[in-house]
Structures are given as structure tokens and as C-alpha cells.
Amino acid sequence: MTDAIPGEPSAPADGTGGAPPASAPYRFDPTATAAHLRATHDHLEAGEETGITVTVAGRVMLHRPQGRLAFATLRDGSGAEVQLFALAKVTEQFDAFGRISLGDWVGATGEVVKTKVGELSVKVSSWTLLAETRRGFGDKWHGITDVDTRYRQRYVDLWANPESRTTFLARSRVLSLTRRWLEDRSFIEVETPVFHPIPGGALAKPFTTHHNALDLDLFLRIAPELYLKRLVVGGFERVFEIARVFRNEGLSTRHNPEFTMLELYQAYGDYGDAMALTEELVAHLATELHGTTQLTYGGRPLDLTPPWRRASLTDLVEEHAGVHVDVRMPVEELRRIAREHGVEVEDDYGPGKLLLELYEKTTEAELWGPVFVVDYPKEVSPLARDHRELPDMVERFEGIVAGRELCNAFSELLDPVEQRARFEDQARLKVAGDDEAMVVDEDYLRALDHGLPPTAGLGIGMDRLVMLLTDTASIRDVILFPTLRPEQD
């Protein structure tokens, strides 16, 4: 209805004009959604009228004024579209209806009908402009394909590209279904601090910030793990948190500096329970979203049907690198094997680190999965409990799905004395220059002193899980507002 000014706001400096129009109502009461109308009135014959009056509201996606008639296609929050059908004889302010612009928000009241050619419509008796667009709305056929615009102006992407909308609705469902599924199994959802005085629970570089009143340096959490286990000590036997975590690392199609991690802890369980829980949860989500656990990802089949394969890390290395390795081999031999397989090694790598490097460089990328990679070296797993059979190993697994890590879990380390020793090993690495190593968390050790029962712990990258379930290639396609460099004028 107004001049859409390309690129720049057109509103006069005095603040008059522009959206929303002065005439916009303060509230509006739609009585039906487009999806509802389609579901209930699709059977109408062409030309049939119902006598039923409804009020709808949404954004104008197409507009076809035609003399004494005018049509507009309205899309609303239901994601569906319904046609508005205006006639000079029937519709109030008919002339103005003919000047609606693509992208305007319109509310309209009228009878549910099908036009002579069979299009379900609201025959508009009265209508109101709820907001007008002052920016061009994008190509009505191609939508918005420029990825910069899609990420920076998600509000445009969501309207212009239905598949984007579908993906984010799927994300919302995944979170909702996950909560319900866990609550049905007696897990309670908790919230733990985002500000940590000591970064912990994972090996990663933190963001730092400062609290002025306390004159205190704080870290944005890299994982909620240590707080959640404190809650198990406190008697919350099954807890979970859907936690935004922050890691000061590179960006990629699989990495965003802030991302969402589901962590859960289950008292009296071990890592075998965590595997069962993981595969059941993921299968449940796939079934709810797609009606099947047989999916495709990036054009490749992906069968999420439980049970998933379980294979030890060392067996997988043998399978893919063709070499038998064991964490108890002499460190020189492991170093030689690693070098032979083109793995760059540092002098201070112990046997466990060498084994992990060998696995990550030769094997991990070859795995499509789903597969649980089971049993990791103690040296690289400071929070996991000693393996009940294998020396120098811990009860830990990672789930690899579609060639990438989806989750990480273990039988939790319970013993405060052992935990202190692990922390101190980490602290030595930190001093030696490893800025991802952990530091000693005295309060966490004190919590363990109070007694942590046998506990299974699990962390799932929810962004990556949503990628799997929506068949999207980049994590930016499942994060509404991904981290980008700021625009500059």
C-alpha cells in the first residue's frame, strides 16, 4: 500500500507513516486458521457457499486484483494458505483491497466458499490492514536463496522459504518430544548456571566475561555436566537439562559457538543403559517425525532402528586401519604406529591420547553408523569411571550417526580420590599449555565426598540431532540465528 523502498527505510524522520499503519487495530481475533479451513472445507464443490463466517489473518503471499474482483493468497501461522476473495459489491473498502502489497499482514472476515473454479476462499466482507511491508518481499517464485539473507534475516527466510519453516517446526517438536519422553521416564528438567566460576565438564575453550559487582571473572559454560551430577548427589536421581553451551572455537557446517546440548544423568545406571536410552530416544523421535526409523541423510540411507551396532574403539581401528592396538602397548610403539598412519603426534602424548588420535584420524570419518564406539582411554576421559575389565580404559562411548559424533556418554566416575587425581593430571596439562584442559573443581570434589551413586551420564548434541532428522547439511540451517560476523555499512 505504500512505496516499498529498496534497502532503506522510507519512513519520514518525524515518525509518521510506515508500518504498522495508524489504523492498525491494537488486537485482532481470528476465528480460523488456513490449515483448519483446508481440513474442514476442502470437500466443497466449486461455486458452493457455506453460510459460515470466519475471520482469518496472515501475510499476503500473492495478490491478483482484477477490476471489480480481487484475489489475495493469505498464509498464516498454521503454515497453510487460503485465498481471500473480494468483490466490489460485497467487500468494504474494495478499492484499497486492490492496492494491498505482497507481504502485508491482513485480517479478513467473510463467508467460507469455493470459487467457480474451485479454490477454497474467504469471501471478504470486511478486512483490515494489520501491518504493511516497506521492504520488497523477495521473488514470489524463487523465494530467497541468498544464504546471507536467509541467516541474517531469518524473519524473511521463514516466510519466503516453506522448507525453512518446516525445519524449525521440526526442531521445536524434537525438543518438545524429548522433554515429554524423558519426563515419562521419571526424569526431571532442571536449570543450572550458565556462568561458571570454573569451566568444566568438557575439554573446550570457554568464553569469558566479568561480573562488575562481584569483580569476578566468569566463564560461559562449556557443559552443564558437573552441576547436574551435583544434583544426583542431592537426590535428584534422574535429571536432564537442555542446555545452551558456549565454546570459543571455530565455525563450520557442524559447529556453532553456541549450541544446544541435552545432558541427562540416571542414578543406578551405567553406560550400557545410556546406549539403550539413546537409541530408543532417537528412534522415537524419528518415528514421531517421519513415521519410520529408516531415514535418508544427504542422499544416503540411514537406519536408526535399535539396537545400534556396538563396537570397541580398538576393534574399529583394527577394522579400518588394519592394525591391532592396545592402550597398554609401549608408548614408543603406539607413536610409531600413529606416525605410520600419517597421524601427527606431539611428544607429550601418552598412550591413550595416541590411541584416540589414531582412531580420529583413520577411523571416525569412515563410520556412517549408527554405531556406538565403546571404551575409551582413561587418559582422555577425566570424568568417566574406570572400565570394569580393561585396565587404563574407561566405560565411555560416543554415538556416531551419519559420519559425525552425535553423543558422548559414560559410566560416571564416582570416587572423589580418583577424580582429584584426574583433575590434577588435567591441571598439569593446563600448565603445560593445553588451554582446553580442565582445572581442579574443589566444590565438585566435595560433592563427590558426599556420595554419588553409580550413575549413567549422556550428552546429545541437539542441533546435530535435528540436522539428522531434517536432512539438513549445515548447523546454520537448524539454528534460527546462527553466529555471523556483524554487518557493516
Added chain:
RNA sequence: GCCCCUCUAGCUCAAUUGGUCAGAGCGUCGGACUCUUAAUCCGCAGGUUCUGGGUUCGAGUCCCAGGGGGGGUACCA
């Protein structure tokens, strides 16, 4: 951090080997039209070709630097 690719009206895209090439469709604005479906038809407006240098008689096109974005790699769960 490093490497490669990319950036033209609001949107989607064109512009032989550097040579009136700055264009089209859609959208916007104005007009016509009583059942349209990406409606159709007529008309107007709309660009510092990401920015800044350079080479050249001549640069959207080639070179350099910077910026945004994408992909890969490194680091990284």
C-alpha cells in the same frame, strides 16, 4: 588460522575473447480488467556492478588490498 569459490536493481538472474551492456522477469508505483491461481495487458521509477586502489584508449569483466558470504582444512565434541 590457512586454502579455494563467490558478491550485478527490493528478489531471482543475464551481460562473447576487456569494446554503448548496465539488461530481463518478478516485485514496487500508476492505469485497464466481474472467478483469478507465479493472473494477464499498458506505463513510470528503480544500479557507486560490495569498497578502495591499479593496468588499459576503454573494466561488471584483468591485477592488488580490504569487507561480507559459502565450502574445505586446522583447532575442536
